Amino acid sequence: MNTVEALPAPVVEGDRWPMLEPTPTGPASRIAAAATAKVVRAATRRLGISVSEDGRPADIVLNRPEEFYARLGRHGLIGLGEAYMTGAWDAPELGETLTVLCRDLEGLLPAWARRLHGVYERRRGHSDVNTPENAREHIGHHYDLSNEFFALFLDPTMSYSAGLFSSLPSAEDFADAQHRKIDRILDEAGVGEGSRVLEIGTGWGELALRAAARGARVTSVTLSVEQAALARRRIAAAGLEDLVNVDLRDYRAVDGTYDAVVSVEMIEAVGERFWPVYFEKIDEVLAPGGTAVIQAITMPHDQLMTTRTTETWITKYIFPGGILPSTEAITAVTEEHTGLRMRSRLSFGPHYAETLRRWDTALRDRAEEVRGLGFDETFLRMWHFYLEYSRAGFAAGYIDVQQLTFTRDAS
Structure with a gap:
């Protein structure tokens, strides 16, 4: 168990983090976020991971649920990491929570969501x-x-x-x-x-x-x-x-x-x-x-x-x-x-x-x-x-x- 203090929420400085895009907005992003929220809630329940959207203690604490689901829905695992960077979510024991998720990466998404991975996956550039x-x-x-x-x-x-x-x-x-x-x-x-x-x-x-x-x-x-x-x-x-x-x-x-x-x-x-x-x-x-x-x-x-x-x-x-x-x-x-x-x-x-x-x-x-x-x-x-x-x-x-x-x- 790590006993060091949790890291505070950051104020993201845009000029220092040009790759960190703003939270996705618009109708398509809202639809993706809503679908992602349903998938996440089902997967975390199945894996026994508690999720809080109101600040109560949990394995995953969503400080800004709308941003979390929007980034995850638009950019997949890249969005998961970016939402953590901005402070949209936290985990008291981040490594343990991510380990549970990693043990079932294939089963995290339903089949229909896996078929849509091309929507948020980006190709490597030259x-x-x-x-x-x-x-x-x-x-x-x-x-x-x-x-x-x-x-x-x-x-x-x-x-x-x-x-x-x-x-x-x-x-x-x-x-x-x-x-x-x-x-x-x-x-x-x-x-x-x-x-x-x-x-x-x-x-x-x-x-x-x-x-x-x-x-x-x-x-x-x-x-x-x-x-x-x-x-x-x-x-x-x-x-x-x-x-x-x-x-x-x-x-x-x-x-x-x-x-x-x-x-x-x-x-x-x-x-x-x-x-x-x-x-x-x-x-x-x-x-x-x-x-x-x-x-x-x-x-x-x-x-x-x-x-x-x-x-x-x-x-x-x-x-x-x-x-x-x-x-x-x-x-x-x-x-x-x-x-x-x-x-x-x-x-x-x-x-x-x-x-x-x-x-x-x-x-x-x-x-x-x-x-x-x-x-x-x-x-x-x-x-x-x-x-x-x-x-x-x-x-x-x-x-x-x-x-x-x-x-x-x-x-």
């Missing part, structure tokens, strides 16, 4: 494609918010990916879980004294630091200016500049030969169109007998097929250009385009749910410091929704995180 030019902008949108912001809620290793806990539930030190995750990747990749390691996606440098501590020589590439700057400072402070080189470079521009290639939760930012390019590059630079280990957030293949061209709340506000692969898609791409073959995989989705719970608790606990960095209440509510929405996906088993180990086909 700017969402991760060309080299777009990719730098997309990465900067999220990771260059400021190192000070991320330091407020990440653990001391500055790891922004799933920890691997010794057991769940866990009171384990967060840094220990992050080191266990990193060390398993390095062990799987066979990283040791003298290994030549390529890291695609630097983060803030913790994996590179631990690889160098083993005596490996590391080339780490990133498109985030902020991350590169802090990673270099951390590497210098550890006295490992001779073993680690952090390059501000697109993975597509990498050259050289490496005994191990590692990449932690970066494939989600690659984009479906460039999955073959990503794995072809790994195949190209991997030395004979080398190993690649990818940590990836994955989704079921049928969900990938039905949502791959659709804009979501996450792609609109958090990770433009992002898309989660399925294990099947990764296997198909590597087998068709490369000599890489998946040799093993570790699934640990529940560990991500715990990771996200800790991040969200820490961020809300330090909300005043977030405000001090210049971020407003809408931003805080957006991040709370993002972290708890993601946690719900892992807790419900709707999405997963896996470490995937590849070697080159010997045939």
